[in-house]
Amino acid sequence: MTARPSDLPDYEAPPVAEVVLGVNFTIPGGLKVYHIGLYRERIKSKFPKFQEQPPLPAQDVPAFSVFSGSPPLPRCWFLDESENRLIQIQADRFIHNWRKVTGKEEYPRYEVIRDEFVARWDEFCEFLVDQGVSKPILNACELAYVNHISKEACWTEPKDLGRLFSFLANDISGGAGHTLESVQCGLRFKLPGGNGHLNVSMTPAIRAQDQQEILRFDLSARGSLVSVDKAQLVEWFDGAREAIVRVFTSLTTKEAHLCWERET
Amino acid sequence: MMVPNMSITASQPVPSPRGLSDADVQLSHIEEALADDATLSADLLTNKSNRAFQGSPSRPLWQEVADGGANSTMDVIPTSDLPAWLRICLPRLLRLCSLTPNWDSYGSPPPTLALVKGVVSWLRFAEKETLPEPEVVPASGGGIQLEWYLGRRELEIEFTPTGQIEYLRSDNEHNEEKEDVIKDLDDLRSLLGWLIG
Numbered sequence: 001m002t003a004r005p006s007d008l009p010d011y012e013a014p015p016v017a018e019v020v021l022g023v024n025f026t027i028p029g030g031l032k033v034y035h036i037g038l039y040r041e042r043i044k045s046k047f048p049k050f051q052e053q054p055p056l057p058a059q060d061v062p063a064f065s066v067f068s069g070s071p072p073l074p075r076c077w078f079l080d081e082s083e084n085r086l087i088q089i090q091a092d093r094f095i096h097n098w099r100k101v102t103g104k105e106e107y108p109r110y111e112v113i114r115d116e117f118v119a120r121w122d123e124f125c126e127f128l129v130d131q132g133v134s135k136p137i138l139n140a141c142e143l144a145y146v147n148h149i150s151k152e153a154c155w156t157e158p159k160d161l162g163r164l165f166s167f168l169a170n171d172i173s174g175g176a177g178h179t180l181e182s183v184q185c186g187l188r189f190k191l192p193g194g195n196g197h198l199n200v201s202m203t204p205a206i207r208a209q210d211q212q213e214i215l216r217f218d219l220s221a222r223g224s225l226v227s228v229d230k231a232q233l234v235e236w237f238d239g240a241r242e243a244i245v246r247v248f249t250s251l252t253t254k255e256a257h258l259c260w261e262r263e264t
Numbered sequence: 265m266m267v268p269n270m271s272i273t274a275s276q277p278v279p280s281p282r283g284l285s286d287a288d289v290q291l292s293h294i295e296e297a298l299a300d301d302a303t304l305s306a307d308l309l310t311n312k313s314n315r316a317f318q319g320s321p322s323r324p325l326w327q328e329v330a331d332g333g334a335n336s337t338m339d340v341i342p343t344s345d346l347p348a349w350l351r352i353c354l355p356r357l358l359r360l361c362s363l364t365p366n367w368d369s370y371g372s373p374p375p376t377l378a379l380v381k382g383v384v385s386w387l388r389f390a391e392k393e394t395l396p397e398p399e400v401v402p403a404s405g406g407g408i409q410l411e412w413y414l415g416r417r418e419l420e421i422e423f424t425p426t427g428q429i430e431y432l433r434s435d436n437e438h439n440e441e442k443e444d445v446i447k448d449l450d451d452l453r454s455l456l457g458w459l460i461g
Contacts, residue, residue, distance in 0.1 A: 146338065208361070
């Protein structure tokens, strides 16, 4: 595993609400619905809860089921007891999420979540081998950080956001007679080394759980992957994480860093 | 309100535009710019009416709307393109989900978050900025009813968990009353237009 770069910014109280690590793959012959049932039995002790969700749409490559003629599998959620961690599986995706549920959980840090993802992915691949299913052919991976910047914590009005984000002008009030209602924007960067792209988005929202107004600030890196080598997979995630943290820090101001208790 | 089942037609979503350059800043409709890359964690469909409405015989129409792009595991509802009246009443809509089961003593469940998202999506697409805030009330069976009283006109719209959207409109000036289902956005826009007419 790549060591954390010593100069990588670190925050004691980052606004992160969810971290997502996932891979896209193709399985020749396809994943069948009974595999999902068997897999559930295998991980039930750690992930006792189960939900079905609509499948995520195909991204860079067409979903295999388009060609196989099989009906699409749902996206299956396997949740741990606290629902802080969940595994999402569909015909062409394996995703591991850590997320806040009560809002009071401490962020366990990237390295912990990454290691959990790797362990779960290894277990899933072992399961497929045990079932005689073809090895998944990886074609893309994604790392996403979802930040909830609560209204009361760092800002009160949309015009305050100019003080938190370096790419917004200090004065975004629009001048006399105008009231800024909301700020919504997106940026897209190339990852270093041709490792994909990093999308950044900012959108106001209301959190269902507590009906709090938040600014959702997402950073999502995505890259193609041709190797199935685990070390290379981890290297990609570590590189994407570094890019996300550096871009996050670059796009936010010192005032915001104070709010999130930046340490380095 | 007793109304017949509505039929729902299916169609495919319009693909999002691609081809953003690096560090391209888009100050509106960000979801269209990002939709092609990602997002294991995004939530509600927030695009405007240029995208075809989805529907299938097996799924409620409101749910088709609510699920569009619904690949997040966290429940947040984007508010940037909501009209002010809807933004204000959104917390009230969400609080309905916290009702206890059997809240009406007739065994009704509370409305689900998915239904709230569906309601918001429909009203978001209705593109009526000038409406007053509606009364928000739970409906028997787990539905949500919105009620507007504007002068001598009254409008009730009920979103049911089975996927129907029903309305009752009353014109107290001409002593007229009509109830029916809302089949599509044009119906909804027309009704809201009638209300503020």
